[in-house]
């Protein structure tokens with residue numbers, strides 16, 4: 001593939017930004033990749049790893065002359081970063097983000113941006129429980145979805161960003177921000193909350209049973225612990241930013257949980273069997289659609305680091 005952007009600025013140098021840098025390099029999509037992070041320690045690690053062409057000390061310096069700016073910080077930090085860089089953005093530049101929530105990011109970022117840039121929010125549906133500049137890898141986005149929210153943005157700028165994500169290995173879909181937030185609440189956010197809760201419950205129990213819960217933890221519970229090891233700052237921000245959709249889905253979740261609880265209490269085996277048959281079909285459907293993530297995973301289960 002050929003160069004799509006002459007200078008890409010990555011703001012925040014964690015899992016997603018470092019993976020983007022590796023993936024852009026793999027396909028030769030950027031003339032130059034300039035990165036910055038809030039802490040000197042992260043910048044030093046990124047310099048040592050060398051996945052960017054230049055590491056600079058501030059976001060203002062990073063966006064200088066950039067035709068693509070990627071906000072890759074926790075959702076709660078996006079607004080402040082946008083305010084800081086806004087006066088320094090090059091006319092005609094595209095500004096995008098990778099935040100896990102979209103409506104709140106648009107509401108906090110868009111008001112700061114000048115009319116002469118194209119703001120096209122995005123969200124790659126790919127990640128691991130690891131964070132920081134050392135955790136990135138070029139294959140993270142391969143065959144994963146990236147959702148873009150063009151929201152009336154310039155068509156040519158949108159097409160170019162779509163090409164970038166395809167060049168990094170992703171499949172791209174566009175949608176509305178509210179729809180994104182509801183769908184992701186079901187498929188990502190609420191499942192994370194449930195995993196955090198289940199591990200918390202087990203931890204409480206382990207204090208009672210002298211660590212037996214951890215010692216004898218079975219595969220299912222181990223999967224929960226992987227998810228519950230995800231970055232606390234990132235997930236705090238996700239739940240605060242996607243409050244309404246999360247509360248809506250949690251309400252439905254608790255209703256279903258109570259229905260299953262009742263089936264167990266009254267010994268309604270048929271209800272349990274029917275429910276589990278339905279959910280098993282969903283898992284099989286995911287595998288048939290080729291979206292099974294148990295296959296070689298380049299570190300999604302934490303083997304890579």
Ligand SMILES: NC(=O)c1ccc[n+]([C@@H]2O[C@H](COP(=O)([O-])OP(=O)(O)OC[C@H]3O[C@@H](n4cnc5c(N)ncnc54)[C@H](O)[C@@H]3O)[C@@H](O)[C@H]2O)c1
Nearest residue numbers: 012013014015016038073074075077099100127128131132
């Ligand atoms: N981890 C995932 O699975 C995943 C997947 C898709 C999207 N996302 C989204 O991508 C974004 C980045 O996530 P990540 O996993 O790369 O995170 P990360 O923790 O690996 O990296 C975050 C980066 O942001 C910087 N940062 C943190 N707080 C900041 C602040 N207040 N101001 C400026 N910089 C700050 C950190 O120094 C670090 O460089 C988040 O918005 C997250 O919701 C994450």
Ligand SMILES: O=C(O)C(=O)C[C@]1(C(=O)O)C=C[C@@H](O)C=C1
Nearest residue numbers: 100124125126127128129188300
């Ligand atoms: O595999 C994981 O560790 C993830 O949880 C990645 C995951 C997800 O829920 O699928 C987490 C949050 C992101 O916004 C996108 C992807």
